[in-house]
Amino acid sequence: MKPTIRDVAAEAGVSIATVSRVLNGKDRVKDSTKSKIEEAIRKLNFQPDQNARSMIKKETRTIGMVVPELSNEYWAQLFDVLQRLFWENGYTIFIGTTERNLDKEAAVVKTFIERRVDGIIFGSALPRPNPDRTLELLERFAVPTVSLDPRMKGLHCVVGDHLQGATDAVDHLIRLGHRSIAYVGGPIVPDNRELGLRNAYLLNDLPVNEALFRRTSDSPTFQSGYAEMKRLLGEGESFTAVFGFNDAVAFGCIRALEEAGKRIPEDVAIVGYDDIQMATVFKPRLTTVRQPVREIGEALATLLLRALSETPDAQRSFPRTHIAFKTKLVVRDSCGGRG
Amino acid sequence: MKPTIRDVAAEAGVSIATVSRVLNGKDRVKDSTKSKIEEAIRKLNFQPDQNARSMIKKETRTIGMVVPELSNEYWAQLFDVLQRLFWENGYTIFIGTTERNLDKEAAVVKTFIERRVDGIIFGSALPRPNPDRTLELLERFAVPTVSLDPRMKGLHCVVGDHLQGATDAVDHLIRLGHRSIAYVGGPIVPDNRELGLRNAYLLNDLPVNEALFRRTSDSPTFQSGYAEMKRLLGEGESFTAVFGFNDAVAFGCIRALEEAGKRIPEDVAIVGYDDIQMATVFKPRLTTVRQPVREIGEALATLLLRALSETPDAQRSFPRTHIAFKTKLVVRDSCGGRG
DNA sequence: CCTTAGCATGGTAACGATATCATCGTATTA
DNA sequence: TAATACGATGATATCGTTACCATGCTAAGG
Incomplete structure (x- = not known):
């Protein structure tokens, strides 16, 4: 059985109260007693039970x-x-x-x-x-x-501030001349990144094509981004840029686009979100929104x-x-x- | 204060023992008593204290x-x-x-x-x-x-089985004609991946160049792989292939190589380890060793x-x-x- | 009608710590 | 020298549960 504070007390020939004192180091204990107890603790390999401690400390x-x-x-x-x-x-x-x-x-x-x-x-x-x-x-x-x-x-x-972040990202695309931007979002609504996109459209007085707003059915991962982009490509909607919910999704989109023979950024521009490590590796390196x-x-x-x-x-x-x-x-x- | 089993017992007009019984559902309790207690639990928003339970259950x-x-x-x-x-x-x-x-x-x-x-x-x-x-x-x-x-x-x-995994990876490189393979390992030794590399050299009766064995100084990440490859390139050793401790390190190496004007795989071949998601995104897609x-x-x-x-x-x-x-x-x- | 079993429940000692109050010396002070 | 303060320690209640034994009640069996 694991040793308890009682075993330590017995071994050191003191009361459990005193052992508790050296354990917590708050009350004063005579040096000689203290070292006797410390020795007993070492000898028995005593480790205080944090759960028991929690009960009474209430934290x-x-x-x-x-x-x-x-x-x-x-x-x-x-x-x-x-x-x-x-x-x-x-x-x-x-x-x-x-x-x-x-x-x-x-x-x-x-x-x-x-x-x-x-x-x-x-x-x-x-x-x-x-x-x-x-x-x-x-x-x-x-x-x-x-x-x-x-x-x-x-x-x-x-x-x-994802609303701001998304607005910035899309503004950037618009300034580069893009007018049809596909959005591949995460599975949840409302989604500030999507709102940011719509916000940027609004500010720039551009029409929105609802068919280009997509969401992954499960977690926003590489796989789901890939799958959703495949689906979008299958539907034949035309677009010149993609905004991904996060970098993983964006990479999934990239993969799907490349498989469809599109070049990045010549045929389709991509912007992601998060700035994960791999964003700097992939060629062309990913333009993205960095969260601190x-x-x-x-x-x-x-x-x-x-x-x-x-x-x-x-x-x-x-x-x-x-x-x-x-x-x-x-x-x-x-x-x-x-x- | 958070309600305890005693509060529940009082509310339901029974003893704490009986409350405990319905909590654990082991002993038999009359249906009417049971529902009285369950009602009290709901009313008081009682959540049993798992720590107190642990003390006596000893798990x-x-x-x-x-x-x-x-x-x-x-x-x-x-x-x-x-x-x-x-x-x-x-x-x-x-x-x-x-x-x-x-x-x-x-x-x-x-x-x-x-x-x-x-x-x-x-x-x-x-x-x-x-x-x-x-x-x-x-x-x-x-x-x-x-x-x-x-x-x-x-x-x-x-x-x-990293020894095997590394041997396989290096065998593959050797079979493609590579004779000088740089290894960028993690910070620790001994390292079965390194041993696997040496093993493959041995099996193929090839000489080893110790100068091509490197290790990252800290975690095997993208950054450390990048830094180590930069250093290696600065030393002017010649090599035609790189084996990275893991995919992140391999990507770091790729980045450093590309910055130095090398093309992958034409000038330098790369093999990684782990098969992370991004391994399929990066172009050229990464050859790597998958762990299950x-x-x-x-x-x-x-x-x-x-x-x-x-x-x-x-x-x-x-x-x-x-x-x-x-x-x-x-x-x-x-x-x-x-x- | 008494015994006996079994069901439903109550009372209380653990679990292993800390906190509080009590106690006992010993040194300090008036 | 008696009063006092303080330093060092002990005894014990407590935290919120579960485990175990005791108890009262009802129904079955002789």
């Missing part, structure tokens, strides 16, 4: 992170940033994937609540139903939560940590915060026009 | 996963597979990244032990020191662990779950298992010769 020092999936560079990078920041503050991270399924999402949040996480980073990306079970859970149990999805009403929120992942992660962590440092009473009245990060259009070669 | 139903980082498609994909399988079996996953640092690695494992995870998936990738603190921790506390690193002696182990991630993940989960189902006594004598998965050479365009 677990765990964070739950909910994301669609991790095999998506954006989420993975975000995780790496968050992991480092929370680790530095003594938190361990539970992670649960929604697999883009509302039931799973709610189940993950419920699990986190049962495990009494101190806070939640909510990075799901699903259309919000009504009633929204996940949101209800989060509110009922008053778990401090920071969301990456602005549609989660009432939660703190840190986002990239590190800054977003830091804002997320800072906000949640600040909320956690409030007393439980104060947390309820902690002001709702909404931070939107500016994105940046990174112009490379996939739209041509720059040589 | 937390959590798994700790330790990985170098997640912004690496291989680890991210593996995580997604594992997450699904463990979720289906009622486990929640803690994840900790080592940041390729032995101290952090040991600290993560220690944290997992303090949190009393039921099992650990050990996916660190670091040179093993002697003495090996992480291994000692794992052994002392007898946490059921499955490793992805065969150098963790005494642990169950599931790996891709899904199968590896399933084997990992199955093995750990089986170990966990043993009684604590039986776990000690549970036979050490070592599973190596065959890899598959995926021939595309980056080596030419098929074209």
Whole structure:
């Protein structure tokens, strides 16, 4: 059996209270006693049970992170940033994937609540139903939560300004002379990137062709982008540019276009979103909208940590915060026009 | 304050023992009592405290996963597979990244032990020191662990057969006529991929040029591959092919080569490792060695779950298992010769 | 009608820590 | 020298569950 604080106390010939004192290093303990206890701890290979500690401390020092999936560079990078920041503050991270399924999402949040996480980073990306079970859970149990999805009403929120980002991207295409831009979006609506596109059309007083607005049926990945572009090409609509929901989708489109004999950017211009690492490798290099992942992660962590440092009473009245990060259009070669 | 089982008992006018019974659904409870209790649970929004439950059950139903980082498609994909399988079996996953640092690695494992995870998936990738603190921790506390690193002696182990994979890849290059193959490895030794390369040289009775064996100084990423290839090119060694530690590194090399005016595959042939999604996008498409991630993940989960189902006594004598998965050479365009 | 079984439930000791209050010396002060 | 303060430690309630044993009730069997 694993040794407990009682075993250590017996071994060192003191009371468990004193052992607890050296474990936490707060009360004063005589040096000789302290070293006796430390020796006993070493000898028995004692590791305090964090769960037992949590029960009485009423905080677990765990964070739950909910994301669609991790095999998506954006989420993975975000995780790496968050992991480092929370680790530095003594938190361990539970992670649960929604697999883009509302039931799973709610189940993950419920699990986190049962495990009494101190806070939640909510990075799901699903259309919000009504009633929204996940949101209800989060509110009922008053778990401090920071969301990456602005549609989660009432939660703190840190986002990239996708409306702006998409508008910039499409403006760029329009300025290069494109008038028919196909959009391959993700599976969810409403979608600020799509709105940004429509916004740019509007600002430039251009007609929209609804047949060019597409959405992938599942996760916005390389495969789904590829499949959707194949379908679009099959329908014979004409277009001279493509705006992809993210870089993976954009790459999928590129692959489909090339298989259909189109050249990039000569025949079709492409712009993506996220600026993943591979965006600089692919030739022609991808023009895309960069999200400041590190800054977003830091804002997320800072906000949640600040909320956690409030007393439980104060947390309820902690002001709702909404931070939107500016994105940046990174112009490379996939739209041509720059040589 | 969050409602406890006692509040529910009071609300329903029964004892906490009975509430516990309906919570666990094992003992028989009269239907009318049961519904009274369920009503109270709903009314109070009661969620049982999993940690309190763990204390007495002596299992937390959590798994700790330790990985170098997640912004690496291989680890991210593996995580997604594992997450699904463990979720289906009622486990929640803690994840900790080592940041390729032995101290952090040991600290993560220690944290997992303090949190009393039921099992650990050990996916660190670091040179093993002697003495090996992480291994000692794992052994002392007898946490059921499955490793992805065969150098963790005494642990169950599931790996891709990299020696074979690398041999296949290099054999392919040699068969295409290449005699000077640069290797850009990861930061750690020994490295089975490097050994596979040497093995192929040996089998084909070719001389080796040590100057062509390189290793990235940090994580095997796009950036480090790019930097290392830049350095190699600066040294003026001649070579006609490159074998990259993984696809990201290979892409980094490609980028550096192209900047130096080399064409792929005409001037330099490239082969990567892992077969990430982008391997099919890049033109020329990357020839690479595919690891069966899904199968590896399933084997990992199955093995750990089986170990966990043993009684604590039986776990000690549970036979050490070592599973190596065959890899598959995926021939595309980056080596030419098929074209 | 008494015994006995079995069902439904209650009471309470764990689990492994921390927190609080009590206690006992010993040194300091008036 | 008695009062006092403080430093070091011990005893024990507590956190929110589950496990285990006890108990009361009803119905069946003799």
